[in-house]
Amino acid sequence: MRIGLTVRADERNPSPGADTAGAGPDDLRRWLAGQPGLRGRVRRATDSGPPPGAMGAGTDVILALLEPGGVATVLAGAVVAWLQTRRGSRTVTITRPDGTEISVSSTEVGPLDAQQASELAARLAAALEPDARAPEAGGGGPSDGVPPAS
Numbered sequence: 001m002r003i004g005l006t007v008r009a010d011e012r013n014p015s016p017g018a019d020t021a022g023a024g025p026d027d028l029r030r031w032l033a034g035q036p037g038l039r040g041r042v043r044r045a046t047d048s049g050p051p052p053g054a055m056g057a058g059t060d061v062i063l064a065l066l067e068p069g070g071v072a073t074v075l076a077g078a079v080v081a082w083l084q085t086r087r088g089s090r091t092v093t094i095t096r097p098d099g100t101e102i103s104v105s106s107t108e109v110g111p112l113d114a115q116q117a118s119e120l121a122a123r124l125a126a127a128l129e130p131d132a133r134a135p136e137a138g139g140g141g142p143s144d145g146v147p148p149a150s
Contacts, residue, residue: 001130002097003075004045005032005062010089010107023086025060031082032064037074041065066128076125080117083109094128102127 007025025044032042045061066072079092083106090106102124112120 001066001128003064003066003128004095005064005079006060006093006095007062008091008093010091010105023088023090025062027086028079028082028092029062032062032075032078035074035078037071038064038078041071068130072128073121073125076128077118077121079104080109080121080124084112084117094124096128100127 005025005028007023007028009024029042029044032038042062042064045063064075066075079094083090083092083104086106088106091103092105093101093103095101104120104124109117109120
């Protein structure tokens with residue numbers, strides 16, 4: 001299963017003293033590629049520019065190839081950990097092959113303790129599984145479509 005990941009910096013509401021330059025898609029790609037369970041499964045998309053005739057900048061997309069056997073769990077845990085260790089406000093949007101998007105923000109993930117972060121990663125991994133139903137909107141939690149940690 002091919003998963004797309006994009007990173008967006010929140011320029012409107014940066015954290016005080018935040019370094020917004022070093023925590024973009026290339027940083028996340030390197031972080032993910034360094035995870036033992038994801039090595040060889042993560043790359044930069046080559047077709048991430050705007051469609052022909054469209055205006056605007058292209059989006060840097062990271063592609064991750066997932067298969068059964070816990071790879072979704074490794075990816076979800078790595079994304080949550082990456083967000084928790086970055087300064088400034090970032091949002092990672094994960095797009096499933098069916099077009100379902102799940103967004104996780106560092107401002108909402110950062111304050112979670114280890115148990116809550118682990119629970120969020122488990123719910124995110126479950127949402128990435130090929131047979132997962134589309135997440136319900138309006139959860140109001142740390143991410144769009146992933147229920148908040150208790």
